[in-house]
Amino acid sequence: xxxxxxxxxxxxxxxxRGAADGHPxxxxxxxxxxxxxxxxxxxxxxxxxxxxxxxxxxxxxxxxSDALPEDTAPTxxxxxxxxEEVRRRLRIERWTVIGHSAGGAYALDYAVTHPDxxxxxxxxxxxLDADATDRYRLPVAASLLDAAGLESEAQECRRLAALDRRLxxxxxxxxxxxxxxxxxxxxxxxxxxxxxRYEQLMGSAPDGLDWARGMSHLALMxxxxxxxxxxxxxxxxxxxxxxxxxxxxxxxxxRDDYRAATGGDVCVVPDAGHFAFVEQPARYxxxxxxxxxxxxxxx
Numbered sequence: 001x002x003x004x005x006x007x008x009x010x011x012x013x014x015x016x017r018g019a020a021d022g023h024p025x026x027x028x029x030x031x032x033x034x035x036x037x038x039x040x041x042x043x044x045x046x047x048x049x050x051x052x053x054x055x056x057x058x059x060x061x062x063x064x065s066d067a068l069p070e071d072t073a074p075t076x077x078x079x080x081x082x083x084e085e086v087r088r089r090l091r092i093e094r095w096t097v098i099g100h101s102a103g104g105a106y107a108l109d110y111a112v113t114h115p116d117x118x119x120x121x122x123x124x125x126x127x128l129d130a131d132a133t134d135r136y137r138l139p140v141a142a143s144l145l146d147a148a149g150l151e152s153e154a155q156e157c158r159r160l161a162a163l164d165r166r167l168x169x170x171x172x173x174x175x176x177x178x179x180x181x182x183x184x185x186x187x188x189x190x191x192x193x194x195x196x197r198y199e200q201l202m203g204s205a206p207d208g209l210d211w212a213r214g215m216s217h218l219a220l221m222x223x224x225x226x227x228x229x230x231x232x233x234x235x236x237x238x239x240x241x242x243x244x245x246x247x248x249x250x251x252x253x254x255r256d257d258y259r260a261a262t263g264g265d266v267c268v269v270p271d272a273g274h275f276a277f278v279e280q281p282a283r284y285x286x287x288x289x290x291x292x293x294x295x296x297x298x299x
Contacts, residue, residue, distance in 0.1 A: 004065075007085050013064035014086065015040045015056040018048030023292055024092045025052045026083065028059075028110070030101025030127065032221060033214025035063040038201060039100065043277045046285045052292070055095075057086060061216040063209055073219035080110045087117060096296055098288070100124040101249055101274065102220070105228050112234050120296040121239040122288060125247045125274050128232075128254055130224040131167045134160065136251035141177040141187060153179040169221040188274040190246045198278050229254065232261035238295040239264045242287055244272030244279065267291075 004011045015036060025047060029036045036056030047054045059079055061068035068074065083106075087095060096119050099107025104126020111121045127133060138161035145154035156176045160167065167173060177184055189195045241258050243250050245268055255266045267287050272279040 002064075005086060005089055007060075007082055007089075010060040010068075010082075011066040012060060012082060012086065013058040015044065016054065017044045017056075018051075018053040020053065022048065022051050022053035023297065024090075024095035025054050025288075025292075026087070026095050026097045027054065027056045028083065028097060028099040028103035028107045029056075029062075030099070030103040031062075031214055031217055032102045032224070033059075033062055033217030034101075035211075035214070037063065037205060037209070038275070039277050041201060041204070043281045043285050043288075046281060047288065050285060050289045052289075055086065055090065057083070059217070062214050063211060065213075067210070067213050068216045073216055076106060076109060076220065076223055079106055080113055083110055084114055084117070093117070094119045096120040096122070096292055098122040098124055099126060100277075102127045102224055104128060104250075105224065108228055108231055108235070111237055111239075112231055115236045118237045120291065121235065121237055122291060123239065123241045123250075123258070125243050125249045125276070126241065126254075127224055127249050128229055128258075129227040130169075130221075131227065132251055132254050133249050134167050134171075134173045136253075137187060137248040138173060138176065140248060141180060144180055144183055144186070148180070148183070150179050166225070168225045187248065190244060190271055190273040190279055194271070194273060194275075194279040198275060201278055229257045229261065232258060235262055238291075240287075240291045240295070241266045242269065242276065242284070243267070244269050244274060244276040246273045247276075249274055 001016045003014050027036055027039050035058050040056040044054050058065040060074050094117050097107045104123045111118045138157040142154040142157035160173050239262055269276040269280050269283050277284045
């Protein structure tokens, strides 16, 4: 069921699937500025069939939610308040939260801020420290650029990865990887089959969607370079990190730090990259439902 929910000065688009008495599950998309559309189209019904009440939200200003006023941008604090207001309006006492990519950072912030309303947290390929992500991914991009004969562009990626200070949004590292052109997407997907599935899904999106609205969230890139790993120690709810086999947004150092801080599991989805819910939907749903069954509802 699709709906628009008035919250303060914004209307948020909600995509709800599953029985009203199902286990409530909030999906927080990343980007910054993406949408819940790809997640809900891929696994929304599968999770609903597994007994979940799935709530996908297009964050304020994104896609099917109302556009933000000109020259304004959201804050992460606003987004967290929005999630909490959605919970109250839907009369959900507590829910499990999935945060993907940049949404993993928002989900962690939400779970630490509102632990009494969270039954469990799934960090899906979370962007908990963009400096760690860049230092892991830039050398891979450099190798691809070398293979394409773009030696100076490859060298720029290696230069950024070797800087002896923390990277920031001002370094605009993504621009160093853009010379990959069509190959840029390969940094996020496991293989050619994954890419085909992803492109077919995105090609099936309804006409008339204003994807450009997500540009209003680019201001949040600065926050992606704030290392959230120390915040993991404040996490008090059951949690799991879920990553695709070849995901580079949550590199090994972030996975290791998550284990050390929380004692939680890092579950790897085979044959998947950053969009495991698109690349391997059945395996993804199996991991989510296992976590809910074993760590949340049985607790």
